Amino acid sequence: MPTHRTLIEQHDVEHLVELLQVRLSALNDLHLTLKHVHWNxxxxxxxxxxxxxxPQVETVRGFADVLAERIATLGGAPAGTPSVIERDRTWDDYSLGRDTVDAHLAALDIVYDGVIASHRAAIDQAGKIDPVSEDILIGQTGDLExxxxxxxxxxxxxQGRIAR
Incomplete structure (x- = not known):
């Protein structure tokens, strides 16, 4: 990775770029999944x-753009190709096609559980390195929630119960 002028140690920058890249892949995957739900x-x-x-699709696409630009600002090269999204995926692909509102929303609820949990874990890691990246992730997590x-x-x- 080329060096870039920041006040963050280079080894921390490299870790941060890797962390943000995984979040970028998750957001790219999420916005495609949301559009899939919209269509089906x-x-x-x-x-x-x-x-x-x-509106969720558009906002999540914007989140991806913000993270990609943060990666570039830190001197990294953001990757948004399908192969990178699949490489970074640690969850099962969305399995529903044409289906009912309840089926899609129940599946989407589980997707949001995973994205939010991994964003929160990234907040914890980023906060030890860079408050700017941490702040970006915090704002995104609030909207995702x-x-x-x-x-x-x-x-x-x-009563707030969800039948699954």
Missing amino acids: VVGPTFIGVHQMID QFQWFVRAHLEDP
Whole structure:
């Protein structure tokens, strides 16, 4: 990796770039999964979910762009190719095709669980190296948690339980 002028030690920069690259891959995967849900959800409440998902797609795509630019700012080379997304994936690929609102939202809830948990773990690591990257991840995590709340609101009963 070429050196870049930062006040962060080079070995820490390299670790941070690797950490952010994995988050970038997860966000690229998430925005593609969200669009897949948007295209394939069916049922009586289809339109509400269809319209709820598109802003999430655009926001998550923006998050990916922010992380890619942070990687470049640190002197790294952000990678957004399908092979890199698959290389960095530590979860099962989204398995639903055309299916009901409840089926997609239950599966998407699980996806959000994983993305949010791994973003939180990255916050902890980034915070030891770079408060700027940590701040970016914190802001993104807050929005991801809100998106999951939107998804869960469709699935919960009045007591907050989700049948799985």
